[in-house]
Amino acid sequence: MAVKILLERELKLIIRNPGFIIGLIFIIAFYSFIGKMTGYAVETSVREMYTASIGIINRDSSLFAQRLVEDLNKTFGGRIYSVSSVEEGLRRYGYVLVVPENFSLIENFTNRSQVYLYQKIDKIPSTTTLSTQMSSLIAGSINNIIKDLLIKMRGYSPEVMNKSVSVYSEVLFRDKFISQGVLMSITGFSMFLAFITAFIMMMVGTFSTQLMVFEKIEKAFEMLLAQPIHRRDIVIAKLISSVVQSLLMGAAYLIGMFLMFTSMGSAATSSSQPFSSENYTISFSINDLIVYTGAGAQILLLIGVILVLGMIYVGALGIIAGLLASDERSAGYVGGPIAFFFLGVGFAMMFISPPLDYTVAFISSFAVVPAIVYVITGSLLNDYMFIMLPLIGVSIPPIILIIIASKIIDRDIVVTGLRIRRKMLRRT
Amino acid sequence: MVMRDSLERYAVYIKDLVKIFGRDVVAVDRLSLYVEPGEIYGLIGPNGSGKTTTLRIISTLLRPTSGEVYVFGINVIKDPIRVRSIINYLPEEAGAYRDLTGLDFIRFMLSLRFSGPRLIQAVEEAVSIADLGNDIKRPVRTYSKGMKRILALSTVLASKPRLLILDEPTSGLDVEKSIRVRDLILRYNREHQITIFLSSHNMLEVEYLCRRVGILYKGRLIAEGSPEDLKRITLSRNLEEVFVKKVAEIGS
Known part of the structure; x- marks a missing residue:
């Protein structure tokens, strides 16, 4: 019951915040701009x-x-x-x-x-x-x-x-020959998913930190802590609220991304025209992902599970940051790097090629975004270790972090913050 | 050793309470006191004397380093949720969620304690206490400090806890609103037998409201009693003089 009441309050706070609406518009505009900039970069790289x-x-x-x-x-x-x-x-x-x-x-x-x-x-x-x-x-x-x-x-x-004359390209991917067109499609789609995941996670972290810190800033937090409710309910409500916010923002982000890739696609096509290549274009096909990975539509379910686990993971991290912070500034110091870390990982996945190694797959999945790429790769190569290990890797941190957040909210530091008050008496 | 049955006779029972922040910052130092049911007890003292820390420990917001704290016989460490169900706490500078209306804030806070007809009744009572007219339907961000204070106070009073803990209830308020807050505190204490444990810098206010007073200095209780007794013993005209003389005694 307490969760429902807390959640209702959280949602009211979201929809009545003009900053949230401005944020939605900003993201669409910003990523359209990024799309044009990236399109220019792609065109340059094609020439070189x-x-x-x-x-x-x-x-x-x-x-x-x-x-x-x-x-x-x-x-x-x-x-x-x-x-x-x-x-x-x-x-x-x-x-x-x-x-x-x-x-x-x-x-x-x-x-x-x-x-x-x-x-x-x-x-x-x-x-x-x-x-x-x-x-x-x-x-x-x-x-x-x-x-x-x-x-x-x-x-x-x-x-x-x-x-x-056309060029038929095949890729020897570990020990499996795959049509380059299919691999490009799947890779492109997995990069797209990885980046979206990173961005949504970044938002979750930012939102959950904000939700916790604003509770303190608005000076109702101590009143809330004195109410006869389990404090873990506050953590859960904040977590769900930040995930909901991020899903809404993620929808706006998707629109922005499609605009961005439209710009990128046209730039890449125009730059490759002199070579008369008609067989391969960059495409992001869900159908290719489903048909060629061998996992069927389950691959989408796996990706969805990773996304949700990732959101809970970063949401819990953000809540811990907010719980520990004594004010919005210190929250920014903690929450900012968390958000940019995950976004950075997502962005890097578009440019770096991690090795096909089980240990790396497991450990790198703690950063969530690589888990998506490994799961898709595992499906493509029919190697189930590359599916199971990332799923396990991405499940562990959220469980641990929720437990930690539930413990922290019962500690003094939630009230005092990381900064020790100067007005406390010093024993002489 | 006070037995549990006798602990239940006290609204608040504190024994050898110590709170140390970090390694050596002592906020409360071997504090022992009790508050009887139905009385208004005031803690006074300068900044950093440990008033807020003491109130936060009773309100289950902080854990003591050592010592015992009971509210109507319930241990605040072992059973904090039961304690919270019979207390309410108004922190110093308590605010409200900016984007909620005053009414939404009241409903939210009270819905954490009540449901159904009891909730509706409590909300109506809080709205009546707040007496903000049509402003109750406006976002809290448009409220003045005094309006926010009254709004927060209205929610804790309307919850009618057995023990109400108020940290600097009139801090930062103008004279008119301060008088109104004091009247509300007295009214709910008398009409609903709510035990009040408050802290204040304002010693005249404490003298006006409280049946018994404790003076905290550097985390220690340096004097306790009714305002009249304290003034008589120290040959003082008011509590401010009592405080100054007691601090001087400790210094010497």
């Missing part, structure tokens, strides 16, 4: 092409194919090396391009004409847009070279050549 070497297997012994490889090597600044097998090429260079048998015999190089690009990934993929750019670069280069060769060697008229 990699210096990666590529192994090549030419199975077409024709003069046409040989000229193709020679010209491709020139285009890539001499970074094309002949290898005997895909495995050897992946081991030595990380990329292998395969020109299939009878490649040059295909009339007019129709849409069915393909070369194969293989890439090796031993870690959790992050911003694998890099490999997409490699596919685009190779596709564009081959198409340009083939046009030249057709004109020079076969006397074709440039006007009739509106067909192009």
Whole structure:
């Protein structure tokens, strides 16, 4: 009963706070801005092409194919090396391009004409847009070279050549070959989820700290503590309230993120147009996640569980910070870093590639966001240890923190704060 | 050793209470006192004398370092929720939630104690005590300090606890509102037999309200008795003079 009453009061405080409404609007506007800035950064990174070497297997012994490889090597600044097998090429260079048998015999190089690009990934993929750019670069280069060769060697008229060769890319992800398009889709979606999770968690931490500290600032806290209720009910009500607030803000954040990725997507597409890549685009498909991870719709449930556990986790952290703080300033000192830590982890997950290691999966899941990436990866690789360990890892901290918060709220420090009052008598 | 049966005869029973913050900051030093049911007891003393700490310990907000504290025979450490069910506490500078209306605040606080018709009755009584007119439906952020004080006081009075603990009940209020608060305290004490344990800097106020007074200095109880007895023994005209003379005695 006490929880219901406390919760009603909390919700009234939320909806009557103009700062909360302004915050909603700010987030949408801010992330649209971030989207434009990130779009610019993506465009810049696309222009700065990699210096990666590529192994090549030419199975077409024709003069046409040989000229193709020679010209491709020139285009890539001499970074094309002949290898005997895909495995050897992946081991030595990380990329292998395969020109299939009878490649040059295909009339007019129709849409069915393909070369194969293989890439090796031993870690959790992050911003694998890099490999997409490699596919685009190779596709564009081959198409340009083939046009030249057709004109020079076969006397074709440039006007009739509106067909192009496509690059079919596969990734050797640990010991499993996966279509690059699918991996990109799943990776992109997992990064998207990781970042959203980080952001929502950051909000939970901030809100729960604020809720606790404002209780003190508004000077009704001591009256509340003197009421005949279990103080853990106060912790639970604050926790639920901060999670509800964060879910509302998260919805606003989703709108902002879609606006942001719309901007990013258009920037990436326009920058890759010169290479005529038509096979791979950055996409965030729930369908790919469900179909290709092998976990079915359960993967969404797993992600939801991690998100809720993460919210409770950070909410409890924020409440502890608020309980310990003597005023809003000290709460900011404690709550701020907590919030930015989780956001930082979420952001970093878009750029770093953690190793495929059980211990790392378990420990890094204490930071919640990596758990999402590991669970998706585990589903993709059919490795259930990468599902169970992150779930266990992400469950432990919230339980411990709620117990700690329930203990702290019964302690003197909730009333006195971390700062010891000067007016207390000093024993002489 | 006072037996439990006899403890129940006291509204507040404190024995050798010590509260130390950190390693060596002594807020309350071997304090022993009692408050009888139905009386108004006042703790007076300068800043840092341990008044608020003592009230917070009785209100179950702080835990004593050592000593015993009972409220109507209930141990504040062992059974804090039972203690809270028979007391209410008005802290110094008690406020209310800015974005709630005065009425919402009253309803919220009282709903933690009552439900159903008893809640409705208590809310009506609190609204009547607060006497804020239409302002009761306005957000608390629009209230003056005096209005907030009266609002908070109205919730604790309307809960009609067996023991009401008031920390500086008229602190920062103008004369008119101070008189109103004092009248309310006296009225609820007499009409509802609510035991009142209050602290104050204002010794004249304490003299006016309290049947017995304790003077705290550096965490110790340096004098106790009725205002008249204390004045007579120390040949003083008022409690302020009593306080000054007692402090001088300790110094010498």
